[in-house]
Amino acid sequence: MKVVRFPQNPLITPADVPPTRPEFEVVCVFNAGVARYKDEIIMLLRVAEWARSDERVARVPVLEAGEICVKEFSKEDRSMDFRDPRAIVTPKGVMLTSISHLRVARSKDGINFTVDSKPALVPDRPSEAYGLEDPRVTEIDGTYYIAYKSVAPNGICVSLATTTDWQTYEKKGIIFAPENLDVAIFPEKVDGRYVALHRPVPRMFGAPNMWVAYSPDLMSWGEHYFLMGIREDAWDSGRIGAGAVPIKTERGWLEIYHGATPDNYYHLGALLLAPDEPHEIIARGAEPILSPEEPYEKEGFVPNVCFTCGAIQEDDRLLIYYGGADTVMAGCEISISGLLDSLVIG
Amino acid sequence: MKVVRFPQNPLITPADVPPTRPEFEVVCVFNAGVARYKDEIIMLLRVAEWARSDERVARVPVLEAGEICVKEFSKEDRSMDFRDPRAIVTPKGVMLTSISHLRVARSKDGINFTVDSKPALVPDRPSEAYGLEDPRVTEIDGTYYIAYKSVAPNGICVSLATTTDWQTYEKKGIIFAPENLDVAIFPEKVDGRYVALHRPVPRMFGAPNMWVAYSPDLMSWGEHYFLMGIREDAWDSGRIGAGAVPIKTERGWLEIYHGATPDNYYHLGALLLAPDEPHEIIARGAEPILSPEEPYEKEGFVPNVCFTCGAIQEDDRLLIYYGGADTVMAGCEISISGLLDSLVIG
Numbered sequence: 001m002k003v004v005r006f007p008q009n010p011l012i013t014p015a016d017v018p019p020t021r022p023e024f025e026v027v028c029v030f031n032a033g034v035a036r037y038k039d040e041i042i043m044l045l046r047v048a049e050w051a052r053s054d055e056r057v058a059r060v061p062v063l064e065a066g067e068i069c070v071k072e073f074s075k076e077d078r079s080m081d082f083r084d085p086r087a088i089v090t091p092k093g094v095m096l097t098s099i100s101h102l103r104v105a106r107s108k109d110g111i112n113f114t115v116d117s118k119p120a121l122v123p124d125r126p127s128e129a130y131g132l133e134d135p136r137v138t139e140i141d142g143t144y145y146i147a148y149k150s151v152a153p154n155g156i157c158v159s160l161a162t163t164t165d166w167q168t169y170e171k172k173g174i175i176f177a178p179e180n181l182d183v184a185i186f187p188e189k190v191d192g193r194y195v196a197l198h199r200p201v202p203r204m205f206g207a208p209n210m211w212v213a214y215s216p217d218l219m220s221w222g223e224h225y226f227l228m229g230i231r232e233d234a235w236d237s238g239r240i241g242a243g244a245v246p247i248k249t250e251r252g253w254l255e256i257y258h259g260a261t262p263d264n265y266y267h268l269g270a271l272l273l274a275p276d277e278p279h280e281i282i283a284r285g286a287e288p289i290l291s292p293e294e295p296y297e298k299e300g301f302v303p304n305v306c307f308t309c310g311a312i313q314e315d316d317r318l319l320i321y322y323g324g325a326d327t328v329m330a331g332c333e334i335s336i337s338g339l340l341d342s343l344v345i346g
Numbered sequence: 347m348k349v350v351r352f353p354q355n356p357l358i359t360p361a362d363v364p365p366t367r368p369e370f371e372v373v374c375v376f377n378a379g380v381a382r383y384k385d386e387i388i389m390l391l392r393v394a395e396w397a398r399s400d401e402r403v404a405r406v407p408v409l410e411a412g413e414i415c416v417k418e419f420s421k422e423d424r425s426m427d428f429r430d431p432r433a434i435v436t437p438k439g440v441m442l443t444s445i446s447h448l449r450v451a452r453s454k455d456g457i458n459f460t461v462d463s464k465p466a467l468v469p470d471r472p473s474e475a476y477g478l479e480d481p482r483v484t485e486i487d488g489t490y491y492i493a494y495k496s497v498a499p500n501g502i503c504v505s506l507a508t509t510t511d512w513q514t515y516e517k518k519g520i521i522f523a524p525e526n527l528d529v530a531i532f533p534e535k536v537d538g539r540y541v542a543l544h545r546p547v548p549r550m551f552g553a554p555n556m557w558v559a560y561s562p563d564l565m566s567w568g569e570h571y572f573l574m575g576i577r578e579d580a581w582d583s584g585r586i587g588a589g590a591v592p593i594k595t596e597r598g599w600l601e602i603y604h605g606a607t608p609d610n611y612y613h614l615g616a617l618l619l620a621p622d623e624p625h626e627i628i629a630r631g632a633e634p635i636l637s638p639e640e641p642y643e644k645e646g647f648v649p650n651v652c653f654t655c656g657a658i659q660e661d662d663r664l665l666i667y668y669g670g671a672d673t674v675m676a677g678c679e680i681s682i683s684g685l686l687d688s689l690v691i692g
Contacts, residue, residue, distance in 0.1 A: 152551065154551065155572075211523055226472070
């Protein structure tokens with residue numbers, strides 16, 4: 001079963017987002033977490049900015065001593081590799097050419113969004129020196145828990161922040177040690193414990209696969225289970241990871257996840273997890289529900305990417321918000337009952 | 347300041363340990379966790395066994411469907427690499443030529459140990475398919491918590507087991523997701539929470555560095571802090587990780603850690619952590635306290651390795667038990683006050 005794209009796509013583009021300082025340019029607005037708040041749908045956008053490089057000088061924005069500064073590197077330096085527009089490879093490691101913060105966009109209809117003029121969450125500590133990325137938002141008892149990638153020279157971790165009003169935020173620290181990303185916290189406790197999907201990136205053994213962890217307090221996570229792995233010769237053979245926060249259905253937890261091929265085509269697919277033991281899989285879709293086909297999915301900062309961090313349930317409709325080509329926000333919808341039927345029967 | 351080696355070294359060698367089945371050979375007995383139990387010193391040994399390979403056939407012991415079986419690979423298979431005696435590189439990943447379990451050795455004097463005839467903890471689940479390794483033992487309120495590396499095709503994790511009598515054991519599951527190792531749990535709560543050192547192995551950003559995590563219950567770990575990194579051009583420039591369980595002193599938490607050079611010389615060094623905030627470093631020794639110099643440290647399954655998983659405090663003496671060349675168990679001692687003086691002044 002396939003999604004139906006919103007005809008208004010893309011919903012938000014970099015032109016809709018003012019930069020945080022005059023010398024910066026917003027290059028990507030994508031991979032938003034989503035939530036309902038009062039009568040609005042909130043997107044918590046990942047906004048990537050850079051200080052444009054030129055033919056001679058590469059510029060890298062990075063947090064140092066609490067301030068974002070721009071480092072300059074001569075492109076004549078042969079010890080460095082400047083070919084990838086997203087990153088510079090130095091003898092001491094990789095640096096990103098852009099730095100991301102998280103910013104709110106608000107909508108009454110889920111289609112037309114107004115982007116806040118200021119960021120919600122910005123890099124402000126060493127564990128966030130290269131930026132905040134790919135937030136997933138989970139509402140539990142009126143508090144919104146934001147699990148986001150915090151990227152720094154010491155590793156890619158997942159950190160937690162909270163808000164109750166989408167105006168003020170509290171950072172709680174690192175909840176998953178490096179290298180980890182794609183953390184989606186379930187919207188309620190299961191058997192008395194909080195649950196999360198996560199995606200460690202191991203080095204010696206293993207692949208970029210999906211795991212489940214449990215927690216008594218949302219800060220500390222353990223009792224890890226391997227959930228599922230990449231699938232040979234399929235659309236999800238290169239890496240997989242949680243997408244949206246899982247949706248509770250009568251048949252189990254419905255998860256929209258991303259899968260990529262080794263050559264980096266990012267698709268979305270569906271997964272059904274056991275209601276009482278969400279580290280057990282009931283069904284995994286054979287085919288993707290969304291693949292990069294439209295121009296705003298195929299062309300951009302990273303071509304051929306459909307990547308979700310959040311979905312909204314409206315009765316039987318699931319509204320999936322997703323980043324297109326790591327550059328814009330788009331949306332699509334699918335029937336939950338239809339998707340479940342296709343998963344369990346197919 | 348340097349340790350003084352026990353003149354009786356090595357204390358335990360593979361010849362002292364009966365294999366778990368006739369066709370297996372014990373090749374390494376090393377990296378033991380240690381604990382006091384009644385009037386004895388307990389070593390929880392890592393025992394590595396293999397089914398000897400020959401010129402034509404490489405043999406790999408691995409847990410499948412709950413049983414350890416031996417897989418055979420023809421050495422004429424050009425798709426595989428058999429050059430490293432420790433591992434076989436297959437097109438689908440790395441496999442280990444040996445499999446480790448954990449076994450108890452008991453001593454009244456800390457020098458002469460009797461090895462149990464049977465293992466204490468063996469691989470018995472998918473997350474342990476390649477073995478149990480490098481246990482650290484922490485006694486808290488009469489329960490011994492064993493944090494051990496559980497190695498499997500899906501990743502290297504750290505799992506927890508407990509015992510109160512060194513006869514029966516309970517496995518608790520995975521406490522640190524892959525890739526992680528070198529977990530040492532502190533012997534008491536700090537500011538109301540349990541504390542552990544751990545060593546994630548990140549891929550895209552970061553290095554094999556030491557981190558600290560906190561826990562309310564010993565199963566779930568969070569609020570991760572980067573503790574310290576590898577040190578350029580030093581004996582600990584390649585990778586570092588916790589060694590012994592930290593020792594409480596009047597000046598802070600004393601930690602004996604291992605550091606390796608990029609060409610895999612493993613030394614031991616010392617570290618002093620803040621009493622109330624053990625993710626803060628008070629002092630880090632400039633020089634190692636133990637380096638591979640003796641034949642049983644320089645020659646063996648992996649040459650040039652001194653690696654500790656545990657130490658015993660006896661008044662001002664710290665008895666450090668360590669693996670030599672990944673093959674035997676040895677011991678050494680150092681004055682705690684002398685070491686602290688050398689750390690804080692030096």
